[in-house]
Amino acid sequence: MxxxxxxxxxxxxxxxxxxxxxxxxxxxxxxxxxxxxxxxxxxxxxxxxxxxxxxxxxxxxxxxKASKPFLDHPPTGFMDTAILSPRGMMTLFRENQGSEYDEFMDILGSIGSGFEKLDAGQALKRVPILNPDYYHRAIYSDEAKDIDxxxxxxxxxxxxxxxxxxxxxxxxxxxxxxxxxxxxxxxxxxxxxxxxxxxxxxxxxxxxxxxxxxxxxxEPRRRCALLASLPQQYDIRDWPLVMGLDPSFYFKPDAGRLMISPEDSHPSAPCDARPEDIDIAYAIDRFERATTVSIRRPEHTWAGLRSFVAxxxxxxxxxxxxxxxxxxxxxxxxxxxxxxxxxxxxxxxxxxxxxxxxxxxxxxxxxxxxxxxxxxx
Ligand SMILES: Cc1cc2nc3c(=O)[nH]c(=O)nc-3n(C[C@H](O)[C@H](O)[C@H](O)COP(=O)(O)OP(=O)(O)OC[C@H]3O[C@@H](n4cnc5c(N)ncnc54)[C@H](O)[C@@H]3O)c2cc1C
The missing domain is CATH 3.50.50.60 (FAD/NAD(P)-binding domain)
Structure with a gap:
């Protein structure tokens, strides 16, 4: 050779x-x-x-923060379209999650991130599938973006x-x-x-x-996700990423469908990661408790490894x-x-x-x- x-x-x-x-x-x-x-x-x-x-x-x-200037303004000719596009993020808080709410407000304050406090009704207007019995209030930030x-x-x-x-x-x-x-x-x-x-x-x-x-x-840690379609009556294109805490999950629009993850984090050997059925079941359960929609069958599931040092x-x-x-x-x-x-x-x-x-x-x-x-x- x-x-x-x-x-x-x-x-x-x-x-x-x-x-x-x-x-x-x-x-x-x-x-x-x-x-x-x-x-x-x-x-x-x-x-x-x-x-x-x-x-x-x-x-x-x-x-x-140090990466943002490149993501906003990459060198000329780097890409024909923008790297970042608007998405927004809405974090849901249940009635007993006052300390999580205060902690999140502190983080937003420390990084100077803009946000809006929403009551349950205002949150529902933005994402009409939310289950009003599940959450009490929300924080919305439009600084979250989709990355190409x-x-x-x-x-x-x-x-x-x-x-x-x-x-x-x-x-x-x-x-x-x-x-x-x-x-x-x-x-x-x-x-x-x-x-x-x-x-x-x-x-x-x-x-x-x-x-x-x-x-x-x-330590590689496995995280899974799934894609599911919602009934056609919902125009999901402009919905923000919705994040729930403890038990944690998030969902966001992804090319006409919703991507849903239970934010799982399981230590794994390095490998071509595959989702476990139980984690997909958790994702669906958490999503269904936080919303008024049922997922019959995910259209696609996957997992990837996120690797951390101590x-x-x-x-x-x-x-x-x-x-x-x-x-x-x-x-x-x-x-x-x-x-x-x-x-x-x-x-x-x-x-x-x-x-x-x-x-x-x-x-x-x-x-x-x-x-x-x-x-x-
Ligand atoms: C479900 C999920 C959601 C995530 N969401 C986000 C997000 O929203 N935003 C964000 O910033 N990050 C996110 N991440 C994290 C992000 O994906 C990772 O941090 C990032 O992709 C790591 O990149 P990497 O190049 O280090 O690893 P990898 O993409 O895994 O690349 C490592 C490469 O090394 C190659 N390799 C390994 N061994 C050898 C060998 N012996 N010889 C030759 N090649 C080898 C592999 O084949 C592989 O292609 C998410 C991750 C997961 C799993």
Missing amino acids: TMEHFDFIIIGAGIAGASASMRLSEYGSVVLLERESQPGYHATGRSAATYEPSYGPEKVLRLI VHGLHQGYLRAMKALGGKVQVNAEVREISRTEDWTVTTRSGRFSSPVIINASGAWADEIAVMAGVKPIGL DEMMVAGFDAQVDGFFWLVGQGGFGIKTSPAMSLITGQLARGKDFPQSVADCGLSEADLSPSRAGCG
Whole structure:
């Protein structure tokens, strides 16, 4: 097998690897290795496609903020249509959920997000299937948007190819060794480089072990969703994403149908995740209790893995022990909406450059994302 040399080898062509490959292709030669025949087959292709600036741990909210300028104004020619489109989000609170209500108001206040307080009648006007016996009041924010995930992901890949980057699909990484440079052996070729970027999602610890690097303790967690049609009398197109807390669930319009998720989160080995019947049953039960509509049969169901490190903040940085091994992992349930900032950080740190000022201005530092921080592993 012949060997090709690159300045950067990126493993995994989900949103993390694709976005990092675009940034790094500006500065050197890049190969993006993907096991599947299509980039985006795993977590990236299975998300709820939502930009929600108040959903996530506090430091993740800063990454979301740092990503917004790119999502609003990507570089010229990146995509023909907007990445974000209006959706809005309505969070429902039952009568006994006063503390959750106060907590949510605090988060919205701290990130300066605009919102409207709605009583039960006002909420029902926006989403006429809500069950008035279930909830007491709601908070509406129009800052939640739909994300065109496919367009964003393809935009990153197109831009990296235009800069001379190479995407190699059907290239499962099977062996990693190191002499002076790394040598990565895949099903479809061998590649060498001084730097490996590990963006392999749920498989990131397996890649680390292959490279002789100590695993970071990543935990993939499975989440499922379903699509269902509502009776034709409902025009659902402009409904917001509706979120319920404890038991949690959400639903939102998705190309003429409703996407419903029970917000489940089950530890899983890295795999091609499939939904469990019991979780789909929970999704339907929670939806039916919160609304006046019954779901006879879901039209489509799926599951994906959201991968977390212990403190649930993301990781972007070189391993402290092994030279040239860069972690880009732990995107959890936020990897799409944070991909602009995470890739910007990777584009700097993987070249040994300073942490990007625009992300620092949102209150984050290199230490917050470091694989060696306390609380990460
Ligand atoms: C149900 C659900 C809803 C979500 N909703 C949202 C949302 O609304 N907004 C949001 O921002 N995020 C959301 N997320 C989270 C988001 O989808 C993830 O954070 C993001 O997709 C992670 O991207 P990734 O590139 O790290 O992983 P992945 O997309 O899984 O990519 C990793 C890639 O690495 C490849 N790979 C692994 N091992 C190897 C190997 N040995 N050789 C070669 N390639 C390999 C895999 O094939 C895969 O393609 C959601 C996730 C789920 C499951």
